[in-house]
Amino acid sequence: MNPKRKQKLMLIGLMVGGLSLAIGLTLYALSSNINLFYAPTQIVAGEAPEGAEIRAGGMVVEGSVERDTQSMKVRFAVTDYNQEIWINYEKILPDLFREGQGVVAVGRLNSEGELVASQVLARHDENYMPPEVAEALKLAGEMPAAAPFIRTSSNK
Amino acid sequence: MWNWLKTLYHRLGSPKWFYQITGKWLPWFVAASLVLLTTGLVMGLAYAPMDYQQGNSFRIMYIHVPAAFLAQSVYMMMAAAGVVMLVWKIKMADVVAQALAPVGAAMTFISLVTGAIWGMPTWGTWWMWDARLTSMLILFFLYLGVIALREALSPQEVAAKACALLAIVGVINIPIIKYSVDWWYTLHQPASIKLTEKPAMPASMYLPLLFMVLGFYALLGWSVLLRARAEVLRREAKSGWVRELLKDK
Incomplete structure (x- = not known):
């Protein structure tokens, strides 16, 4: 290759x-601000501001x-398999809201440390399967738990 | 093989040769995209099973995923063409980059819109400022920036250099898009299809997706070649071979 190139x-x-x-x-320094939501462990540890609007996920x-x-x-209650927090809500839940599935709730923490949500969003994981397969897996007791999207390591 | 590729690469740098050889390739891209897209759509919409959680709404994936794939790979192609143009001064690379930009912008727009339409019934919202969605929106603005820069600058050589630089710098956004769902907490789920692992869905669901992705790539080849050929004719309008070509018509 010639030297100029x-x-x-x-x-x-x-x-x-x-x-x-x-x-x-820059992104590393801002990483906690780029996270869309606080995990229950962070909220229990008091990392989330009280009184301000926050998002909690689990x-x-x-x-x-x-x-x-x-x-x-x-x-x-939502969990990151480490801590739990309670969420109160008064509107229609999304269709995909299910026990064992992920949600992101927008709201404020009250004095008891529970989240009073103004919006609840369902999160779905990356696994897709036909209903029959899901049924069969459930019967066999081999249904994989919904992928936990919370990283349990405490470095975040 | 390597020598053959090298010769092809050098020859493609010649506008005349580019025009002639791509004329032969074009029908193959047309045929491949029609066959692959039809197969993929019929399989995906009619034969693929419902999802146990999302029901039928997951089928929008067959448009959303290929469009999002292409949005990112078109950008990388544009940046690669930019490097070739800046380092080797091959003008045809700039023609290809110019042809790629609007197609990439369209793909990004499609993936954003289908994502919003998918998000409403599943998540319960059209839009959320999470890392994946936001970085995808930035990609859209980068495309618009590259297109606008070319329109704003003259002469052509200056515009070509500026566009190449912007495309190369913007490439940093691509790994951010890809890993956003792994690095940060997002509403968007992580990737279902990875090169290193088997897909997180049965074959009846991912085969149509595979056809759609290949079909989108063929469609990309078709549309970019068409655009690049028209641009070659415009840029070379004064040269002998173009006059010759137009005389016959």
């Missing part, structure tokens, strides 16, 4: 390399959903 190629390489480094460091704990018979009120 080599020089140009290196210049482009350096430019992209330097810029990636800068952006990488898997809905099996058997925790309590529906009020008189109103739309619903209360359920």
